[in-house]
Amino acid sequence: MGMRENSAVERMPDPRPGLLEKLVAYVRPEFRADVLVPDSQDPVLGTPTCAVPSCDYPVADHGICNGHRLRWRDRGRPALAAFLAEPGPPIRGRAELGCCTVRGCRYGLAGYGLCFRHRGRWGGPGGRTPPCGPPGQL
Known part of the structure; x- marks a missing residue:
């Protein structure tokens, strides 16, 4: 073949x-x-x-x-x-959308200044609290 x-x-x-x-x-x-x-x-x-x-x-x-x-x-x-x-x-919900603080990441915020993916990698329930800062600082 x-x-x-x-x-x-x-x-x-x-x-x-x-x-x-x-x-x-x-x-x-x-x-x-x-x-x-x-x-x-x-x-x-x-x-x-x-x-x-x-x-x-x-x-x-x-x-x-x-x-x-x-x-x-x-x-x-x-x-x-x-x-x-x-x-x-x-009504809430008309605020400007924030960006993930990880340098180079272009996703929106999910919490603690991070996108869903980076927030999940940082720690989970009971884990350490990620730092918040201006975009591109981490």
């Missing part, structure tokens, strides 16, 4: 369009993006935003996002108009 060696015969280009060309021909230009962010008013892909004026999260229930819905529920489900007049501080 011998193995076939690669032949030096060049293949002629296929005159028919490939799968990518066919796909691009059928996809409208507004959908040809790396990350598609639909308009909130789009009738198919859009999601209305939270009724709280300073919040841009999508609606989950009762016209408000999930974070505000939980806060509304924890307050005893007051009249929605009263809640919207005083919704409280902004």
